[in-house]
Amino acid sequence: MREKIVLIDGHSILNRAYYGVNMGMTNFEGLHTNAVYGFLNILLKIIDEEQPQYITVAFDVKAPTFRHEMYEAYKGTRKGMPEELHEQVPLTKDVLKAMGIQVAELPGYEADDILGTLSARCEKEGLDVVVVSGDRDMLQLASGRIKIRIPKTKGGTTAVEDYLEKDVMEKLGVTPSEFVDVKALMGDSSDNIPGVPGIGEKTAFALIQKYHSLEAVYADVDNVKPARAQKALAAGREMAELSQTLARIDRECPVEFSLEQARIGKLFTPEAYEIMKRLELRSLLKRFEAGCQTQNSVERTFLYLDDLEGAELAFEKAMEAERIGIQLVAEDGELLGLSLAFGEEDVYFLEASGFLTGEYLTGKARQLCLRGKDTWMLDLKEALPYLDIEETEGVYDAGVAGYLLNPLKSAYVYDDLAREYLELTVPSRTDLLGKVSFRSALQDKKESCITCFCYSAYTAMASGEILLRKLRETGMEPLFREIEMPLIYSLYHMEKEGIQVEKEALRVYGETLQVQIERLEIEIYELSGETFNINSPKQLGVILFEKLKLPYGKKTKTGYSTSADILEKLAPEQPLVAKILEYRQLTKLKSTYADGLAVYIGEDGRIHGKFNQTITATGRISSTEPNLQNIPVRMALGREIRKVFVPKEGYVFVDADYSQIELRILAHMSGDSRLIEAYHQAEDIHRMTASQVFHVPFDEVTPLQRGNAKAVNFGIVYGISAFGLSEGLSITRQEALDYIKQYFETYPGVKIFLDGLVDSGKEKGYVTTLFGRRRPVPELSSSNFMQRNFGERVAMNSPIQGTAADIMKIAMIGVDRRLRREKLRSRLILQIHDELLVEAAEDEVEQVKRILKEEMDGAAELSVPLEVDLNTGYSWFETK
DNA sequence: CTACTCACG
DNA sequence: ACGTACGTGAGTAGT
Numbered sequence: 001m002r003e004k005i006v007l008i009d010g011h012s013i014l015n016r017a018y019y020g021v022n023m024g025m026t027n028f029e030g031l032h033t034n035a036v037y038g039f040l041n042i043l044l045k046i047i048d049e050e051q052p053q054y055i056t057v058a059f060d061v062k063a064p065t066f067r068h069e070m071y072e073a074y075k076g077t078r079k080g081m082p083e084e085l086h087e088q089v090p091l092t093k094d095v096l097k098a099m100g101i102q103v104a105e106l107p108g109y110e111a112d113d114i115l116g117t118l119s120a121r122c123e124k125e126g127l128d129v130v131v132v133s134g135d136r137d138m139l140q141l142a143s144g145r146i147k148i149r150i151p152k153t154k155g156g157t158t159a160v161e162d163y164l165e166k167d168v169m170e171k172l173g174v175t176p177s178e179f180v181d182v183k184a185l186m187g188d189s190s191d192n193i194p195g196v197p198g199i200g201e202k203t204a205f206a207l208i209q210k211y212h213s214l215e216a217v218y219a220d221v222d223n224v225k226p227a228r229a230q231k232a233l234a235a236g237r238e239m240a241e242l243s244q245t246l247a248r249i250d251r252e253c254p255v256e257f258s259l260e261q262a263r264i265g266k267l268f269t270p271e272a273y274e275i276m277k278r279l280e281l282r283s284l285l286k287r288f289e290a291g292c293q294t295q296n297s298v299e300r301t302f303l304y305l306d307d308l309e310g311a312e313l314a315f316e317k318a319m320e321a322e323r324i325g326i327q328l329v330a331e332d333g334e335l336l337g338l339s340l341a342f343g344e345e346d347v348y349f350l351e352a353s354g355f356l357t358g359e360y361l362t363g364k365a366r367q368l369c370l371r372g373k374d375t376w377m378l379d380l381k382e383a384l385p386y387l388d389i390e391e392t393e394g395v396y397d398a399g400v401a402g403y404l405l406n407p408l409k410s411a412y413v414y415d416d417l418a419r420e421y422l423e424l425t426v427p428s429r430t431d432l433l434g435k436v437s438f439r440s441a442l443q444d445k446k447e448s449c450i451t452c453f454c455y456s457a458y459t460a461m462a463s464g465e466i467l468l469r470k471l472r473e474t475g476m477e478p479l480f481r482e483i484e485m486p487l488i489y490s491l492y493h494m495e496k497e498g499i500q501v502e503k504e505a506l507r508v509y510g511e512t513l514q515v516q517i518e519r520l521e522i523e524i525y526e527l528s529g530e531t532f533n534i535n536s537p538k539q540l541g542v543i544l545f546e547k548l549k550l551p552y553g554k555k556t557k558t559g560y561s562t563s564a565d566i567l568e569k570l571a572p573e574q575p576l577v578a579k580i581l582e583y584r585q586l587t588k589l590k591s592t593y594a595d596g597l598a599v600y601i602g603e604d605g606r607i608h609g610k611f612n613q614t615i616t617a618t619g620r621i622s623s624t625e626p627n628l629q630n631i632p633v634r635m636a637l638g639r640e641i642r643k644v645f646v647p648k649e650g651y652v653f654v655d656a657d658y659s660q661i662e663l664r665i666l667a668h669m670s671g672d673s674r675l676i677e678a679y680h681q682a683e684d685i686h687r688m689t690a691s692q693v694f695h696v697p698f699d700e701v702t703p704l705q706r707g708n709a710k711a712v713n714f715g716i717v718y719g720i721s722a723f724g725l726s727e728g729l730s731i732t733r734q735e736a737l738d739y740i741k742q743y744f745e746t747y748p749g750v751k752i753f754l755d756g757l758v759d760s761g762k763e764k765g766y767v768t769t770l771f772g773r774r775r776p777v778p779e780l781s782s783s784n785f786m787q788r789n790f791g792e793r794v795a796m797n798s799p800i801q802g803t804a805a806d807i808m809k810i811a812m813i814g815v816d817r818r819l820r821r822e823k824l825r826s827r828l829i830l831q832i833h834d835e836l837l838v839e840a841a842e843d844e845v846e847q848v849k850r851i852l853k854e855e856m857d858g859a860a861e862l863s864v865p866l867e868v869d870l871n872t873g874y875s876w877f878e879t880k
Numbered sequence: 881c882t883a884c885t886c887a888c889g
Numbered sequence: 890a891c892g893t894a895c896g897t898g899a900g901t902a903g904t
Contacts, residue, residue, distance in 0.1 A: 200892090533901095535885095535901055535902070536901080536902055536903080537883085537884055537885070537901095537902080538884095538902075538903075539902090556883080557883075558884080558903095561884085561885095562884085562885085563884080563885060563886085564885080564886075584885080584886080585886090587900095587901095588885085588886060588887070589887090591899090591900055591901080592886085592887070592898095592899060593887085595900095596899070596900075615897080615898095616896065616897065617896075618897095620889085620896065620897075622896090622897055622898075623897085623898080624898065624899090625898095626899080627887085627897080627898045627899065629887095629888060629897075629898085630886090630887045630888035630889085630898065631887080631888075632887060632888080633887090633888075634887085634888080635887095638887075657889095714894080714895090715894065717894095717895070718894045718895040718896095719893095719894070719895065720894080721893065721894060723892095723893055724894025724895095725894075726894095727893085727894070728894065779890085782890085784890070786890080786891070786892070787890060789893065790890090790891075790893065793893075793894070793895070794895075796895090797895045797896080798895080800895090801889095801895065801896060804889095805896095832888075832889065833888085833889040833896085833897090834889065835889080
């Protein structure tokens with residue numbers, strides 16, 4: 001049996017762990033611990049799987065490397081590590097030391113080189129080698145005995161990709177050592193390896209696959225095709241050779257290493273246990289405890305009740321508890337049971353049956369919520385129909401809290417929260433119940449149900465305190481208490497209210513569309529000479545670009561792009577193309593809107609869509625089942641559909657939308673005096689921008705200038721890039737660059753502000769809104785150029801979009817509260833990001849308008865006014 | 881289940 | 890980890 005060593009790329013795995021695990025994680029001292037936690041999880045997982053005899057972790061040391069000396073632009077790969085991650089490096093080393101794991105470092109060399117050297121030495125010693133890194137560069141080390149393992153986080157779970165030499169060849173089509181030469185040609189922004197200008201990934205791979213080495217490529221450079229590549233190669237020879245040296249991992253660096261010190265001894269030492277305790281890494285603590293044999297882990301016990309006396313007793317005790325967790329279990333409007341947690345040993349599931357009725361349980365749950373102490377739930381909005389409470393002090397939603405702490409997660413379910421905040425691994429709902437309904441699960445697997453529901457209530461209760469502490473530490477407690485929690489009730493009210501839709505009119509609209517669709521279908525088949533599925537981009541691509549030989553603009557992964565912007569640019573005069581575009585428009589309206597909306601019309605003639613609070617990265621809400629935030633408005637025909645959204649008898653719609661809220665927020669947040677002044681002066685912001693940027697009097701701005709200024713304004717809000725602007729305006733990159741330059745010269749404060757966002761984002765790892773909402777931007781420290789660029793745009797956009805979302809949420813809460821407190825019959829029914837729709841009683845219209853204006857204007861005090869446009873109408877079509 | 885397309889702010 | 894504007898959700902095809 002061969003012996004085995006695991007070699008770990010310390011920084012790279014820490015980095016991965018940092019962004020993979022909940023970012024706000026700290027211990028009571030305020031030390032950030034998430035990366036250490038993630039790192040140790042990966043470490044232990046690898047040790048479990050590989051069962052190695054030896055292990056060593058390599059770290060970079062801050063010192064110039066030979067790469068810096070060769071190439072002054074070389075930046076190294078560990079730049080831009082956020083402070084919260086940086087401080088975890090020594091912490092990790094402490095843990096490793098306590099576990100008796102050898103750390104290898106060498107000034108002047110990167111961890112890559114140490115790993116390269118150690119893997120070569122160990123292979124020579126006859127060991128199997130496993131290299132663990134987040135970096136694909138390591139693939140050049142792969143051999144028959146050296147396996148590269150790359151952990152990837154996908155949707156919260158870590159999967160590990162394994163590469164032996166054969167896997168590299170299979171997946172990349174080159175050998176590990178050839179891979180170096182590919183990189184020498186194409187460059188690698190992740191390592192700041194320049195490569196040969198003009199040679200991209202495809203060409204680089206093709207060349208090396210043909211010639212097998214950089215040297216061989218150059219030996220035959222005169223015969224390389226295409227000519228463009230040949231020219232690039234000839235011009236970039238020095239660069240290629242330099243890049244080759246930069247890209248090649250040093251396998252003979254003078255690092256000190258002793259196999260004996262790498263031998264794995266007792267990992268779960270008392271010293272390590274102490275550190276785990278100090279870092280409050282509870283789930284890991286269990287494993288270290290076992291190693292110390294100090295204590296056995298406790299199985300959690302859950303109790304089942306279906307009798308009245310037992311329930312009474314449980315509720316009595318819960319009424320006294322300082323903090324409880326509740327999970328209602330309901331289906332189709334009927335309460336099937338509830339779980340209740342009010343202590344480590346007091347977790348119950350109460351099933352509705354016999355005298356223990358649903359009504360009884362909801363009544364008790366309501367009393368618990370109103371008892372004046374902390375009550376934590378998951379998805380409070382779902383429970384509100386049963387609880388029948390209004391905004392209540394002390395009632396909290398743990399999912400919403402979790403969302404604020406990290407809005408990038410895909411879900412905020414109990415098992416995720418338990419893992420992140422309690423460091424507890426518990427079975428998920430799907431693990432326990434599968435995808436069946438609660439009702440049938442309660443029949444067939446009661447035990448699993450009890451476990452599932454009890455964990456949910458327990459997690460809500462137990463994580464509550466921690467969540468609140470973290471919100472406090474991150475400065476988000478006011479955001480949570482004053483905006484997100486009250487908003488739950490406003491959203492619930494909107495969902496409950498719904499919007500009336502004229503079913504018959506919708507059907508007629510759909511039929512009209514259908515007639516036109518069928519006419520177009522025939523015409524399209526005639527023009528193209530055959531019948532095919534027009535809805536299939538694949539088939540359509542074949543017809544347009546192969547059969548009819550139209551020039552194709554762009555290719556997607558799977559074929560030709562047939563998107564509207566491409567088709568419009570390509571052949572606006574082609575009748576077939578025009579008809580296809582029209583067909584697309586009509587079928588979209590028919591399937592998504594005419595047919596799509598119809599299925600959501602309820603018994604009451606209204607659509608009760610859902611408004612989701614924990615979906616977006618920026619703090620916006622989202623709308624589903626159906627999406628009522630993307631009802632057509634831009635095109636005339638699509639806009640027609642708004643005629644079927646009508647107020648009920650005796651009511652009228654009042655629609656209020658913020659005018660240019662994001663640009664006004666930009667003016668405020670940047671503090672640019674000219675921009676602030678501009679918005680004080682003019683209603684027409686784009687015109688004003690054009691006037692100032694292009695140096696023309698306000699009244700002489702041409703429509704073209706205004707349009708350009710508008711696009712630039714959009715670009716600024718989206719996180720400006722010359723590429724994006726040039727696409728948006730169909731101009732060259734250089735022209736776009738000039739516009740941007742002129743804009744920043746006009747508003748220097750904006751430039752300073754946006755640069756500051758990127759800088760602070762890089763430093764902190766997240767950006768914030770005016771109200772303290774955070775968005776982590778892990779892409780900012782990515783070594784990949786494209787990803788980092790994306791991160792920079794996100795850092796510029798999120799504070800603006802997010803602040804607008806904050807302000808709208810404040811306004812919504814204000815409007816909803818006032819309509820109710822002033823005893824009006826009018827109700828808020830929709831929010832579309834910068835727009836609110838109220839179904840107003842006809843005799844209340846003036847009051848409603850006043851409320852909307854006051855609450856929206858007054859939602860934030862900015863250095864520029866917040867303008868609100870008001871419209872009324874007897875359908876949503878009319879309110880424009 | 882993913883890719884593409886397109887509706888909105 | 891996308892050959893780029895930011896943020897969403899839904900329907901259809903095709904694996």
